[in-house]
Each structure stands twice: as structure tokens, then as C-alpha cells.
Amino acid sequence: MRAWEEMDERFECFMQKYPDPLPDWLLAIERKAEADEVPIIRRSTQRYLAFLLGIMRPRRILEIGSAVGFSALLMASFDPSLEELVTIENYEPRVMTARANFAASPYADKITFLNGDASRVIPTLEGTFDLVFIDAAKGQYPDYLTLVRPMMKPGGVILTDNILQDGFLLMPKEALCRRNRTIHKRVREYLDMVCRDDQYITDVLPVGDGLAMTRIR
Ligand SMILES: C[S@@+](CC[C@H](N)C(=O)[O-])C[C@H]1O[C@@H](n2cnc3c(N)ncnc32)[C@H](O)[C@@H]1O
Helix, strand or coil: CHHHHHHHHHHHHHHCCCCCCCCHHHHHHHHHHHHCCCCCCCHHHHHHHHHHHHHHCCCEEEEECCCCCHHHHHHHHHCCCCCEEEEEECCHHHHHHHHHHHHHCCCCCCEEEEECCHHHHHHHCCCCEEEEEECCCHHHHHHHHHHHHHHEEEEEEEEEECCCHHHHHHCCHHHCCHHHHHHHHHHHHHHHHHHHCCCEEEEEECCCCCEEEEEEC
């Protein structure tokens, strides 16, 4: 899938010549994450989130996979209607950095940061969410969907990142190594769940590493 990766990289570079709406403190978190090789959403995904949140204006957001807090803070900064953003992370070194980043930000009072395995934390949450952003263990995407669905009302939106897996999703499983086959199978299972069930309307955008966009009917 080299052609895919090359096109994606060229497109990201091309778009970097346009100004970014990020405040300096958030740019600093992005640069530090990149320097530390922490995987965070790409610029094209950031722009898409800015666009979507501007239209949706969700009041309550759930993020699965905070890393160091970059995308959570980005979403908070884009959404003046936000009342609460709940975000979950289980990798201890990132938990400490995320906690510090949230505390130092202007959105500390709107962000509820939960440390733990998402599969255990989600069932403890109360209330409903207008938007769920899934960006954690790819092999667990079907489980996350099953867990979050009861917390969403009609009209709610689920965004799922890294769906295209640098183009691997489109390849036959025989062409992949064993580890990638498991993720490939689970991500395809996730897509089957959101594309074949009438309760959802779903499309996949070739934004960043592939963003599945699902609305609850
Ligand atoms: C791609 S990163 C998230 C990036 C972040 N959303 C951003 O763009 O700034 C995925 C994160 O999910 C976390 N993660 C993976 N499996 C998890 C789980 N079962 N529960 C909670 N967090 C998990 C990883 O430790 C990692 O930091």
C-alpha cells in the first residue's frame, strides 16, 4: 500500500502550507507528542473534527484513547457548547502527561480524565453522549461499539480513527503478517457492525488514517 501512504503524506504536506487555527499552547503539546513519538490524530483529522464539531456542537463527548490529551483538548477548544468531555487512557506514562496537560489547560473544568482499561471503565459511566471518538486499541473496536451504543441516543455520532490502517484494511488478509491479520479481522468486524445494521448510517472518509463516521438513526 505504498501508493496510499505516499498520497496521504503528500496531501498532509501540501495542506501544511495553510494556517492552523490551533492556539500556541496546543501546538506545543502536538509538537512534544510528535517528538516523543506518541501517536496523535493527524492534521487532516484535526480539520475534520473542527468542521464537524462546529456543526454538531455536542454537549457531552466520550473519547476512548487520550494518549497525552491532545485530541481531547483540541475538541474542547473547538466546541463552545461543550459541557463535559470524558476521556480514557490506560498507559501510565501517558496518563501522567495527559493529567498535567489537562490541568494546565483552559478546559480543566470540562474534562473528566479516567485512568484505566476502557473496556472496564465504559460500563461505569453514567448518562448519554452526543459524540464518541474511538481512538484506542484497534482490536477492541467491536467491543467498544457494543459498550457505548446503550449510551447514545438517535442522532448521536461515533467517529472511529485508524480504520484504513495505512491501507491494510483493503488488502486480503493472506498478504498480511499474523499480528496485522488479527487487527484487520477486528476492524473489518467493526465495519460490518456499523455498515450492515439498520440502526446506523456509516461512511468511511479517507481522512488521516481513515475515519469511520457513524450516526445513530
Ligand atoms: C492513538 S492513541 C490516542 C491519541 C489521541 N486520541 C490523540 O489524538 O491525541 C491511542 C491511545 O489509546 C490507549 N489505549 C489503548 N488501549 C486502551 C485501552 N484498552 N484502554 C484505554 N486506553 C487504551 C493507548 O495507550 C494510546 O495512548
